[in-house]
Amino acid sequence: MEKETVRIENFSDAVFAIAITLLVLDLHAPETSTIKNGTELLSFLKGEWTSYLAFTLSFFSIFIMWVNHHKIFKQIYSRNTAIMFANGLILFLVTAVSYPTALLARFFEGEASNIAVAIYTGIFVLINLSYNLLWYTASSNKKLLRPEITNSAIKKIRNNYLYGLPTYLIAFGISFQYPTAALVISMALLIFWAVSSGKIKMIQE
Template structure:
């Protein structure tokens, strides 16, 4: 079966690359006349910690989204309008991550922290929903998937994305109460998807060998 998603994957890679590059625009060097010595520079860096935090969080979030996007399209061999538009929704939301990142960088250490963390977490809730939608539309017609993929593998991938949704919703609730907890939960989801997606890929390779 010939893979028909090459153009979708190529275009998606470009959007992910641009989205992750835009994050660096929030990193600024100090004005030359504002720094007189090394102590001034260290104070400037210390005051910039929300900017670095927002950059690191968003960079690795987008990176892990790209890794999972790549892995999900290793299982999708054919496309239809639903898959194309669901993928477009993912790219739209990924390209918008830079805006809440800028809000987080500027306002996280102020009185508006709960609101900006809620906006930041909210966009990841939407991204998670869009990934679930993409896999649902692809997996409901097994003819669109990689030949030989098992029903168990389909369920594993579905559960992998579905499990993240309640965690993001909990993080969204915590953003109005303890914003820092929300960011810790997002960090925890990096680890979850990094580990779980690796386990799923190993399982798929094992099943594929057994079928040969």
């Protein structure tokens, strides 16, 4: 069976690459006129720790999303309009990650930290839903998947993406009162998705 999703995958790879590159634009070096010596430069860099945290979280989030996107399209051999639009939703949300990342970097230390974290965790709720939508759209017609995939494998992949949704919702819900705890949960989810991408590979093999 000839794979029909090559153009979708190539386009998606380009969008992921752009989205991950946009993150670095919110990292700013100080003006030379404001820094007189190494001590002041070091002090400035220490004060920018929230920017580094936000950049790191978002970089690895998008990277792991790309890994999972790659793995999931190893299972999808054909495409239809619904798959293309479901994939488009993922790409739309991925490119939007840079904005809540900037909010997190600028407001995490202030009184608006709960709203900044809520927006940040909220977009990952939507991204998780979009991944679930993509797999549901693809797996609802087995003819769109690789020929040798089993019903058991289809179910395992479905459950894999569904398991993350409650945790994302918990992180979003508690972010209004406990923003730091919500970010810790987000970090734990990075590990979960990194491990789960390996499970999809094993299903493929």
